[in-house]
Amino acid sequence: MNRFPIKVTYGIKATIELARHDRSVPLQAKAIAKRQGIPSRFIEQILQGLKRAGIVRSLRGAQGGYTLAQDPSQISLADLVNSMNGNEAIPSTTNSSAGHIENRGASNTILSTIWAQVQEAEQAVLRVISLQSLVEQHQKLESQRCLMYHI
Amino acid sequence: MNRFPIKVTYGIKATIELARHDRSVPLQAKAIAKRQGIPSRFIEQILQGLKRAGIVRSLRGAQGGYTLAQDPSQISLADLVNSMNGNEAIPSTTNSSAGHIENRGASNTILSTIWAQVQEAEQAVLRVISLQSLVEQHQKLESQRCLMYHI
């Protein structure tokens, strides 16, 4: 069973924690790490990346921590995944340089186009999933797990 | 501009060469390498993988080489990409073990499901593209390039 890169997985988990947390109070990297079982120095790095991407805000110093920069319903999985893939801001459909693919050889041109289609298909899946919906699914699954214990 | 792993790119180029070549006469790895500018020892390895996947057939010895195992119209890009990604035979939609996702934690379960959706979206793009159509596009682009020289 394949999966997202662990860095992406951790980042998403972190934002889920932030979304579940009171947005007016910053949540510390250490707390996120503990709750999700992530090495705390590692999640710090990831959160810094998310900050640069404008997904989260931070407060330094004692009682500092991280908060979401936007409402969970406004953050898509595409936003999260792209911000953590080094792919700074995938230009959705701003294919400004159409036909300007400077590959020598016909097959390179064709394969570039197909790669773009694959990427777009992936983005289409990720764009329609909001952080909000992740949190809701999370809630639902957790409560199901609770019920199981009562059997 | 991202792209397929070079190994996958080379493999696809090799099968395009095979598709353009008389299928009753084997084409040598060395010839493919030369035409597509691929290190010849490397394309050998890749072709062996394609053979194990049943995409190509080989003839050993002098005058040996490779031929396609099926008609180009019957080979999809999904077949090619999957056979070269180590993912031996992705089970298309044989989701026999639905609900058997053995991840601890609700977010892992959710993310596994989403990853599967992303994979399926990619496969859907690749499944509808045949090697035949790649060859046709290739032909078309080459002839366009010819026209350009006449301007």
Place this chain on the structure above:
DNA sequence: TACTATTCATATCGATATAGTAGGAATTAA
């Protein structure tokens, strides 16, 4: 002010994956 908790920045590390290279055994047409 001093102390402490936190983010922020940068370097390093081990393991794994990617992109090859190398040597030679096995096979087969001529």
Place this chain on the structure above:
DNA sequence: TTAATTCCTACTATATCGATATGAATAGTA
């Protein structure tokens, strides 16, 4: 028998992944 070819296995070099390490900068609080 010879030359050309696939086939098999091992090796190398570089990059990426998944962290860990060290410590500076910042800010709340006693």
